[in-house]
Amino acid sequence: DAGITQSPRHKVTETGTPVTLRCHQTENHRYMYWYRQDPGHGLRLIHYSYGVKDTDKGEVSDGYSVSRSKTEDFLLTLESATSSQTSVYFCAISSTSGGYNEQFFGPGTRLTVL
Amino acid sequence: QKEVEQDPGPLSVPEGAIVSLNCTYSNSAFQYFMWYRQYSRKGPELLMYTYSSGNKEDGRFTAQVDKSSKYISLFIRDSQPSDSATYLCAMTVQGAQKLVFGQGTRLTINP
Numbered sequence: 229d230a231g232i233t234q235s236p237r238h239k240v241t242e243t244g245t246p247v248t249l250r251c252h253q254t255e256n257h258r259y260m261y262w263y264r265q266d267p268g269h270g271l272r273l274i275h276y277s278y279g280v281k282d283t284d285k286g287e288v289s290d291g292y293s294v295s296r297s298k299t300e301d302f303l304l305t306l307e308s309a310t311s312s313q314t315s316v317y318f319c320a321i322s323s324t325s326g327g328y329n330e331q332f333f334g335p336g337t338r339l340t341v342l
Numbered sequence: 343q344k345e346v347e348q349d350p351g352p353l354s355v356p357e358g359a360i361v362s363l364n365c366t367y368s369n370s371a372f373q374y375f376m377w378y379r380q381y382s383r384k385g386p387e388l389l390m391y392t393y394s395s396g397n398k399e400d401g402r403f404t405a406q407v408d409k410s411s412k413y414i415s416l417f418i419r420d421s422q423p424s425d426s427a428t429y430l431c432a433m434t435v436q437g438a439q440k441l442v443f444g445q446g447t448r449l450t451i452n453p
Contacts, residue, residue: 318385
């Protein structure tokens, strides 16, 4: 398995609280991604990073922010969690862009917002 | 309309059957096509990758791309219970940093 860990693996929180999810890689890959997965929607990109301090929005970025201060860590923050953000969150990494862009996925974080 | 459409199923077939999974897409610029397999409560993993049109075979799995119809397929021969998973198609254009995923098809192979 690619060296990707996500923490926490499970979290239950209340509406209005801030939440931070962490993705950590040991592969020294340049690109890192945050997705959410919901029934009927597949994987939807939230934010991605193409280098330290370089990030960009995906298709469902509203309500989320990210930071990448080191190559190995990519943080996803929900500033004020809402019930619509209940989902499974996956981090992915890639060493290339375009072409054969194989993305390796972490084990996921299951987030419940009550 | 979504850029990539995939029937979410669920699809249930007996062991040994040939399985056909499909995706359609609207962006004619897509050149790279992938199939990911995702077991329950796990992250997706790359199963097959195809560039442009044509077929690619890997053991019991065959990936087909028909760019003229904007249609891709994954065939599984002699299906096994261990093939039970969700299969997601994904595609991208040259130079892009992002993949576009289908919704995923949940497949169950019954012994």
